[in-house]
Amino acid sequence: MQLSTVDSNELKSEQTRVDHVIQKIEAQANHTQKLVDQAHSETRSVESNYSQNAKINTFEVDDRIETNAEVQQQKGLVARAVENESILKRQVATYKQLQDSPYFGRIDIQDPGETDVEPLYIGTASFADEHENFLIYDWRAPISSIYYNGTLGNVSYQTPAGKMNTDLVKKRQFSIQSGKITNMFDTNETVVDEILQEVLGQQNDTYMANIVATIQKEQNDIIRDTTSDLLVVQGVAGSGKTSAILQRIAFLLYHSRTSLNADEIVLFSPNRLYSRYISDVLPSLGERNMRQITLADFLSQRFQGLNVETVFDRYEHNSNMTGADVELAEFIEGPDFMRLVANYVNNLSPDKIQFTNVMFEEKPFFKATDIRKIYTDLPDTMRPADRFLKTKNTLIKQLKKRLDEEANADWIHETIDHLSNEEYNDLIGKKRLRAFESYDDEIHYLGRKLAAKHFQVVYDALFNNYFIDVYSQYVSFLNQVEFPKTVSSAAKQKNQFDFQQAIEYHRLRLMDAAPLLLMRDLFTGSGRNRQIQHIFIDEMQDYSLAQMMYFKHAFSNAKFTLLGDSEQALFKNVEAPQILLTHLKEAFNVKKANLITLNRSYRSTYPITSFAKKLLPDGDQIQAFNREGSLPSVVIRDTVADGNQALIAICKKELQTYGTVAILTRNMTESQHVFENIHRATNANLLSDADLALPKGVLIMPIYLAKGLEFDSVIAYNISQNNYPDQSSTGILYTMASRAMHSLTLLSIGAASPLINEVVNDHEHLVQIK
């Protein structure tokens, strides 16, 4: 490392510049605040206009389009006013942040042929003075990349106009807090360890913060990759994968300002706590948050009315799956099964499709046989989805014809005669403004509306594609599928039975969700969202290949960034990253795939990472970041009562130093027991999947809810031999240990797990026994 501290005159002149820049920012912030106030009153007036004008009437199918257009126009006005106001508000927020810490880096560059060296300052956002001189460059600007990438000397960087070269003469790094420079170095490294130590040594402030001031070179490669269609990151615990995702999103939004907006980016997050945990990062960089969804929420939205098993349910209940069950599940969740589904749909003859009656008042309105006939009469050469859509359109046409006939029925005329004035006017709606040619026309119009209302359920059934029974279709598929030879016919039968039984109780097994969705989409042509441009999946090791293949199908225009750590697999065994990439490349059928590996772990102190990596058979590849701290403690007690007493004492002691102390358990039941035993003494909070916020103090949760999170102090509860008897628990123990930033305690009731004992015996200098 080349590092030189800067002399005091330099420090003085840098501080003078900081003061000057802050003054300019302050003036701009005040001016923009006035614009916010103006924009606010404008928004209010447009909103009140909207609520007076937009009356929505959507029960008549034909009216939907018309009403929609009007509503959309009004909505558009409101949205623009709100957007304008929020842009200005964001600017004010950005200025406020810059006032506190305007920049963190300086690069001095000398372009070819120039005699002058130009200093450029880099911060979380750009800022120019009234003469358009850039006092701060955004960290995402093309030139800023050399701050993260380049060592001194000749360097190049990418611009929209192509590659540029320059001479990097100086690289300086600052810590600035409340407008005062607290630390300053000249270096030729990406970020000097001393500054990183300072940042990492701080206590967890509950929610994640941005890392733009200290991005590391290999993280920068992830953030600035704009060319891969599939970017896979295998990164050890605490290596900055989640940070990289968020900074990458900020970078992509900046670089494609006109063609990409935050709503076109979806992040699959492991749980809702995590969603909240990361939600401040993008706003702190002046950007809107992307969409976030958990797999469970995604699947419940797609299977309305069914209770879809979650990974957590599966983890909680299925720990007793036998080898045969596991093998079968692995096949169903693998890429071949998805290919079999696609083949099945594409080659199925119409007589095998499970069309179903569309019912009205307990009688078939459209019979399955008639629906099948419509489908069969269409050309064989059509894709199933196109054929299905044509069939649907024919059915809708027939329904409309029926509505026209029904509009003249006696019961309808009678109903019209008995309408009150108010009902009559409501029904006729905006149409009243246009004259009907005759009274008969008016009555027919009303009659048709009443008929539409009457048959609404039929329309909805057609609209939602309920004339095919995908669940029965899936059973037929299971019936004919060739399972691997090792799966017995009894196991196959049981599988089919379990699926059907679950459906009967309105439940769906997680493993069937992806193939079933694919089957439904391929038959009906629905379910695809071509607007989404980027999909991010954090903790990818918790997804099956089938699920990821389904995402690729559903978001067919998106580029994919998948991040995870195969060592932190809680729910299954995972392949090595390179093998996973090969599978994904095949399954995703993409041109440009890229694998980046992160081996340096930043989250925990040196002693904690040194201990945690010894839990893994191939942990030696993990590089611990050099930050001081005390050794992890192993506390062993013989009884639950003694264990609880020790736990309470540890919590109290840790709380004297740290803001958050997390007790991590194997599952929810264990969390509940711990909570009952200690909450009075420690004021602990029990967290569940439904929780959306992370309080301070003592938190108790099962390990799967702590995925992606970190805490000042972690207590891994009951790491006993009983709980973690063999190597299948390695991922869980490693994930637990690697959640700790500053302090780690492992508490065992009775003999400790052999996985822990091995480390204690072989590397006794890495732990303290208490």
Ligand SMILES: Nc1ncnc2c1ncn2[C@@H]1O[C@H](COP(=O)(O)OP(=O)(O)OP(=O)(O)O)[C@@H](O)[C@H]1O
């Ligand atoms: N370059 C960096 N500068 C400062 N802090 C960093 C940097 N990289 C990572 N960190 C910090 O390290 C911690 C771990 O980062 P992050 O949660 O992104 O890692 P991860 O790889 O997603 O971890 P895990 O897989 O264990 O959940 C966070 O507190 C993050 O702010």
